[in-house]
Amino acid sequence: MQLELPVIPLRNTVILPHVTSPVDVGRAKSKRAIEEAMAADRFLFLVTQRDPEVDDPLGSDLYAHGVLAAIKQVMRLPDGTLQVLVEAKNRVRILDYVPAPYLRARGEVLAEPSHYDDAVVRVLMQEVKEAFERYVAANKNLRLDRYQIEAIQSTLDPVVLVGMVTQHATWSVEDKIKVLEVQALEERLKLVLGYLTRDLERFEIDKKIAARVKEQMDQNQREYYLREQMKAIQRELGGGEDLLAEVDELRERIEAKGMPEAVKEKALKELRRLERMQPGSPEATVVRTYLDWLLDVPWSEAREEVLDINHTRKILDEDHYGLEEVKERILEFLAVRQLTQETEERSRAPILCLVGPPGVGKTSLGRSVARSMNRAFVRISLGGVRDEAEIRGHRRTYIGALPGKIIQGMKTAGVINPVFLLDEVDKLSSDWRGDPASALLEVLDPEQNHAFQDHYLEVPYDLSKVFFITTANTLSTIPRPLLDRMEVIEIPGYTAHEKKKIARYFLWPRQLKATGMADRIELTDAALDRVIAEYTEEAGVRNLERELSKLARRAAKQFLEEPWEGVRTVDAADIQAYLGVPKHRPDRMEAEPQVGAAQGLAWTPVGGKLLTVEAVAVLGTGKLNLTGNLGEVMKESAQAALTYLRAHADAWGLPEDFHTKWDIHVHVPEGATPKDGPSAGITIATAIASAVTGRPVRMDVAMTGEVTLRGKILAIGGLKEKLLAAHQAGIRKVILPRENAAELEEIPEEIRGELEITLVEEVGEVLGRVLLPKPLVLPAEAERPGAQPGV
Structure with a gap:
């Protein structure tokens, strides 16, 4: 049932059905709403404000659920405020607000469910009553008289019980609104019971904490008394022999540590302070911990380094397949270190930064470099670090102070020349506690890191x-x-061929060994191809290893249930029985030319992807609609493409007035995936030109490039990943910006040799290659844009 009634907004108050409650009304609009309700049938809606500080709320400032209430009595107080006694009837969902001098809305009255499990409801009601009785006894902020408690305990109506308990409970407005929103009666009772249980647990914890604090205060007083007695006894007996022995041991370790002179002087100064302190004092503990850190951190200990690029090449090839360019960059870097190891230039060598998608082997490359150089390896993750103290450490004036991650890593390494891997440096954050990235400047700058200052x-x-x-x-x-x-070394994603080799020679043998299935099961090449194509979608091989692990585990289970002799071979047809329904559908090109569609290429964090851009022209007023979860840069590319086509309408047979009489809708499918970047410019331009002229587009050609207003095509990024995506989708003809010509040398020959790559500089070249002649215009199509004869 729908009603249109005045609305009274409530601050910090939620009124539940079947509850009678006084409401103070002071706002002019609300008074007008009361007058209108009194003049009609005395009914109105009570809805709670989202923000109680808003003095003149609109419909958007109120929650969507409230109650239908009847006015029982209105009293005018001396200050002009109306005190209204209301009786809440039913829950209401506000549909919309109607124009009026006061808040007035159209709402749907929500009927209480008539069918529910009576046995379950009775049990839940009893549990709610028992929990509420304990809640009243434990909640110091709630004062109910005996009659109110008896009314709750004696009610037999579950709706009334929910309303009365929620009305009296000291819950937040959000919690009470959730109770009001739930339709199912059983779920509403469960929600109320959950809130009561939550608060009872909190009350119990508060009680335990209060008892513990009192006990701790008593214990502290006792310990203070005993410490004072101990001081007096030590003064009389000349005690403190254990502390003196510990100080002598620390002094010997400091002398033998090989610290720099300034550090040694600082350590001895702190040691003299420790001598004068009482052994059990907090200050002594702080100083002793500081001295332990100074002694645990390496100052002169070093591991003998091996600098041999031939040995390093062997280690890198053992641990990683492919990545030839990356390996060469690393070997070049180490060759310079080998030749300059006795000069000062070595210390100013840049820091390596391995950049690439997840799962391509960045961390394992660092571990392999450390192994090849016979250095200790330390890894720390910087993902989510937002406190500068995580890098530079905390000052010792703070309780629980510690050195930063850099010094902690050096303690872990135990030597002054480890390979130190700073993982996920792109995921650093910053807030009011400082900027960790700025702190890292001192760590990674060769001109400064010889004197790194840790606050601790x-x-x-x-x-x-x-x-x-x-x-x-x-x-x-x-x-x-x-x-x-930093010296940046980019690690691109693996090709399908490289993934297959990695799986065959690295991942699959590792999983066979881990699951005990060696010499019991084997995968064919076709099976590996299917796992890569249909069960993973990534630039690296992390998910591929997970899928192979799942396959090996399932095979191990089958072997124990029904053992077999020899080696079982798993082919492509058997993969679904082990891994379930395929998770990904490989991109496939459309065979037939299409009107208003074009094949684009996109870069994603998990590799390249085929991107079909669709465009449709319909009667309208010249609007450009863009859908498909597009970012601002991609929207700007669409605007630039449309403006270019308008400027060159005559050249491509576009109607002169198409931009005023036709709406153009551009859509990129898979709207759940955010898409951004300028490289879809020529794809969008092609799709729009096809939609307006009615000329089909060749769908066996993929394209990528940024378009300018003058029609120039600019270079794009992620070239390798995009060409891999086109190749895997079966497309053999690709259009690229001419400015990317030099980068084609970096594309694997196995991919480049199978692609027909066309380099272009202007949008007209693209349209001339992919737009096919227009088919015969049918009478029904005569009014389409671009349908003029001879186009």
Whole structure:
């Protein structure tokens, strides 16, 4: 049932059905609403404000659910405020607000469910009553008289019980609104019971904490009394022999540590302070912990380094398949270190930054470099670090102070020349606690890191002998000053051929060994191809290893249930029985030319992807509609493409007035996936030109490129990933910007040799190659844009 009634907005109050409650009305609009309700049938809607500070709320400022209430009595107070006694009847869902001098809305009265499990409801009611009785006894902020409690305990109506308990409970407005919104009666009772149980647990915890605090205060007083007695006894007996022995041991360790002179002087100064302190005092504990850190951190200990690029090449080839360009960059970097190991230039070598999608082997490359150089390997993750103290440490004036992650990593390494991997440097954050990226500048700058200052150590620490390697998924989120300190090595995604080799020689043998299935099961090449194509969609091989692990585990289970002799071969047809329904559908090109569609190529964090852009022209007023979860850059590309076509309408047979009489709708499918970037410009231009002229587009050609207003086609990024996507989708003809010609040398020959690549500089070249002649115009199509004879 729908009603149109005045609305009274409530501050910090939620009224439930079957509850009678006084409401103070002071706002002019609300008074007008009361007058209108009294003049009619005395009914109105009571709805709670989302923000109680709003003095003149609109419909958008109120929750969507409220109650239908009847006015029982109205009293005018001396200050002009109306005190209205209302009786809530039913729950209401507000549909919309209608224009009026006061808040007035159309709402749907929500009837209470008539069918429910009576036995379940009775049990829930009893549990709610018992929990509420305990809640009243434990809640110090709730004062109910005996009659109110008896009314709740004696009610037999579950709706009334929910309303009365919720009305009296000291819950937040949001919690009470949730109770009001739930339709199912059983679920409403469960929600109320859950809130009561939650608060009872909190009350119990508060009680335990209060008891513990009192006990701790008593214990502290007792300990203070005993410590004072102990001081007096030590003064009389000349005690403290254990502390003196510990100080002598620390002094010997400091002398033998090989610290720099300034650090040694600082350590001895702190040791003299410790001598004068009482052994059990908090200050002594702080000083002793500080001295332990100074002694645990390496100052002169070093591991003998092996610099042999032939040995490093062997290790890298053992641990990683492919990545030839990346390996060469690393070997070039190490060759310079090998030749300059006795000069000062070595210490100013740049920091390596391995950049690539997840799962391509960035961290394992750093581990392999450390193994090949016979260095200790330390890895710390910087993902989500937002406190500068995580890098530089906390000052010792804070309770629980510790050195930063850099010094902690050096303690873990135990030597001054480890390979230090800073993982996920692109995921650093910053807030009011400081900017960790700025703190890393001192760590990674060869001109500064010989005297790194950690706030906890308070002495310079030499990081110049550390081989720093950082990893990142993207360069866009790394601050420019930090990126300037690093030598970037990009690790692109693997081709399907490379993934197959990695799976065959690295991942699959590892899973067979881990599951005990070696010499019991084997995968054919066709099976590996299907796992890669239909069960993974990534640039790296992390998910591929998970799927192979799942396959091996399932095979192990089958072997134990029904053992077999020899080696069982798993072919492509058997994969679904092990891994279930395929998770991904490989991109496939459309065979037939299409009107208003074009094949584009996109870069994603998990590799390249075929992107079909659709366009439709319909009667309208010249609007351009863009859908498909597009980012701002992609929307701007569409605007530029449309403007170019308008400027060159005559050249491509576009109607002169198409931009005023036709709406153009551009859509990129898979709207759940965000899409952004300028490289879809020529794809959008082609789709629009096809939609307006009615000329089909060749769908066996994929294209990518940024378009300018003058029709120039600019270079794009992610070339390798995009060409891999086209190749895997079966497309053999690709249109690329001419400015990307030099990058084609980096594309694997196995891919480049099977693609017919056309380099273009202007949009007209693209349209001339992919737009086919227009078919015969049918009478029904005569009014389409671009349907003029001879086009």
